[in-house]
Amino acid sequence: MKPSVRNLMARPEMAALLIFFALLVVFSVLNDRFFTTGNMTVYLQPIPEIAIVAMGITILIIAGEFDLSVGSVFGLSPMVTVLLMQNGWPTAAAILVGLLIAALIGFGNGLITLKLKIPSFIATLGMLFMARSLAVVLAGGFPPIFPRELNVSWLVGRLDLGLVTPRVSLLYMIAIALVLGFVLRRMDFGHWIFATGGHPQAARDMGIKTKRVKMACFMLCAALAGFAGIIQSFRVKVIVPNLGTGLEMQAIAAAVIGGVALTGGVGSILGAVVGTLLIAMIENILILSGVNANWFMFAVGAMIVVAVVLNTQTRLKAEGMKG
Amino acid sequence: MNVAANPAPAVEEPIIKCVGLQKWYGAVHALKNVDFHAARGEVIGLVGDNGAGKSTLIKILSGVHTQDKGEIFIEGRSVSITGPEVAMGLGIETIYQYTAMVPEMSIAQNFFIGREPLKFGRPGFGIVDREKMAREAMEGLRGVGLHLRGADTPVKALSGGQRQGVAIARAMHFRSKVLILDEPTNHLSVKETNKVLDHVVELKGLGVTSIFISHNLHHIHPISDRIVAMARGEKIADLPASEISVDEMTRMIS
Numbered sequence: 263m264k265p266s267v268r269n270l271m272a273r274p275e276m277a278a279l280l281i282f283f284a285l286l287v288v289f290s291v292l293n294d295r296f297f298t299t300g301n302m303t304v305y306l307q308p309i310p311e312i313a314i315v316a317m318g319i320t321i322l323i324i325a326g327e328f329d330l331s332v333g334s335v336f337g338l339s340p341m342v343t344v345l346l347m348q349n350g351w352p353t354a355a356a357i358l359v360g361l362l363i364a365a366l367i368g369f370g371n372g373l374i375t376l377k378l379k380i381p382s383f384i385a386t387l388g389m390l391f392m393a394r395s396l397a398v399v400l401a402g403g404f405p406p407i408f409p410r411e412l413n414v415s416w417l418v419g420r421l422d423l424g425l426v427t428p429r430v431s432l433l434y435m436i437a438i439a440l441v442l443g444f445v446l447r448r449m450d451f452g453h454w455i456f457a458t459g460g461h462p463q464a465a466r467d468m469g470i471k472t473k474r475v476k477m478a479c480f481m482l483c484a485a486l487a488g489f490a491g492i493i494q495s496f497r498v499k500v501i502v503p504n505l506g507t508g509l510e511m512q513a514i515a516a517a518v519i520g521g522v523a524l525t526g527g528v529g530s531i532l533g534a535v536v537g538t539l540l541i542a543m544i545e546n547i548l549i550l551s552g553v554n555a556n557w558f559m560f561a562v563g564a565m566i567v568v569a570v571v572l573n574t575q576t577r578l579k580a581e582g583m584k585g
Numbered sequence: 586m587n588v589a590a591n592p593a594p595a596v597e598e599p600i601i602k603c604v605g606l607q608k609w610y611g612a613v614h615a616l617k618n619v620d621f622h623a624a625r626g627e628v629i630g631l632v633g634d635n636g637a638g639k640s641t642l643i644k645i646l647s648g649v650h651t652q653d654k655g656e657i658f659i660e661g662r663s664v665s666i667t668g669p670e671v672a673m674g675l676g677i678e679t680i681y682q683y684t685a686m687v688p689e690m691s692i693a694q695n696f697f698i699g700r701e702p703l704k705f706g707r708p709g710f711g712i713v714d715r716e717k718m719a720r721e722a723m724e725g726l727r728g729v730g731l732h733l734r735g736a737d738t739p740v741k742a743l744s745g746g747q748r749q750g751v752a753i754a755r756a757m758h759f760r761s762k763v764l765i766l767d768e769p770t771n772h773l774s775v776k777e778t779n780k781v782l783d784h785v786v787e788l789k790g791l792g793v794t795s796i797f798i799s800h801n802l803h804h805i806h807p808i809s810d811r812i813v814a815m816a817r818g819e820k821i822a823d824l825p826a827s828e829i830s831v832d833e834m835t836r837m838i839s
Binding site for chain 1 (some may be wrong): 647648649668669670673679681683684685686687688689690694697699700701703706708709710711712713715737739753
């Protein structure tokens with residue numbers, strides 16, 4: 263086998279990509295309503311919101327840390343933004359503060375994890391509750407009304423592509439994915455992220471400030487979660503304090519299906535996107551087929567296991583073929 | 586391989602000089618007033634039992650720890666080595682027993698970890714020059730006689746000896762003046778060990794100073810110009826390798 267094929271097989275998102283295309287074909291054959299313009303439009307709708315969170319999680323896991331608080335930040339950021347708009351703030355400034363609050367939460371996660379040397383799993387579990395509580399307290403028992411007349415077309419308007427009409431947020435997602443992918447693969451900071459997660463001791467001994475790298479990833483992950491929350495609340499034109507509850511599990515599942523290794527140092531942005539597409543596709547086909555929606559979690563769980571097993575096997579195979 | 590008979594010139598300023606180094610870890614006095622020096626091109630065998638303080642000494646020189654007291658001079662200039670990047674900036678490179686490589690990353694990436702050549706931007710926010718990385722990594726590897734398939738190969742696919750070769754090539758590429766080798770021959774086969782020892786001798790020819798730490802005195806003795814022995818945080822001996830045998834060294838440190 264050629265080295266190029268071997269390198270391709272060793273890529274972390276390979277298993278997810280294979281499953282994705284396989285299921286795309288299978289579902290299209292099984293259900294003639296699946297691969298239709300109407301259904302594809304519906305299918306693509308929530309993708310950017312989950313994928314953007316999954317990308318942040320992916321980068322943080324590559325750096326060797328973890329964030330369970332993304333679902334809560336996903337709810338807190340738009341809560342702050344909408345409250346500020348309600349108080350007469352211009353949209354741009356309100357969004358900026360919403361994102362800053364998210365980054366601040368990420369900073370807090372980083373501080374607790376890195377300075378106090380507590381596993382990020384625990385630190386961000388605490389933050390999951392704290393940030394959610396903040397969102398509830400800010401809502402004041404009665405969620406603020408989303409300004410209905412607000413122009414949101416620049417963020418979540420319909421994008422007329424002829425066949426399908428996804429939201430503009432899909433473009434934001436693609437732009438973010440391209441930028442993050444570029445940073446990870448082509449920029450020195452991306453190398454530092456991989457080194458920090460792949461072998462922290464080696465990274466430190468080679469002069470990389472691993473704590474700074476991790477802190478940047480914590481903040482980026484939280485800011486992306488906040489942005490994704492703002493997109494969702496702008497799309498549904500509603501803000502409730504429990505927005506994004508349980509989202510952390512979906513985002514982590516997407517990242518893991520996309521080939522991120524919980525041990526750090528392995529993963530890709532494309533994987534996060536494909537992982538998200540897969541989870542949403544499963545949900546979509548279940549609804550479309552009229553299957554009891556409670557099977558959704560079963561399907562996602564099974565897919566996590568299948569994807570990770572497939573990933574491990576292809577990687578082992580690729581490594582076994584030393585040319 | 587007997588280069589000990591050809592001692593380095595002792596007249597010039599020592600490339601590295603430590604005066605009165607002290608280090609405490611909590612209540613443990615790990616380094617007690619240690620003086621240490623090395624000349625250009627000199628190979629020093631640093632020996633001692635576990636806990637003798639040799640690790641502490643080299644961790645201070647490589648920037649992993651900072652001394653509590655004492656001064657370090659590089660080429661006569663007083664320096665404060667506050668981190669590994671400072672040590673590397675001063676020309677002190679360290680070869681670790683564990684090779685300081687990220688297994689999942691490629692040879693080229695490992696070669697330049699933390700100091701990637703950039704096409705654009707500044708360190709920490711720059712676009713890496715991947716062609717330059719691949720080219721110079723392969724050149725560096727050929728320089729130490731390692732002929733590997735390609736710079737894209739992940740380091741996890743290399744043997745322990747090959748990894749150590751990459752580490753040495755990396756240190757050489759960055760024009761190190763002082764090479765610290767911390768147990769580099771542990772876990773290596775006899776053949777691989779000889780290769781590492783050969784590298785140290787070659788580097789001596791290029792004027793690189795080496796500080797070689799090993800439990801295996803048979804590895805150290807033949808290539809060293811000078812033996813520095815430590816025990817309980819103190820330097821207990823510092824003499825030309827020609828004046829001491831392996832058996833005497835063993836008795837001294839155990």
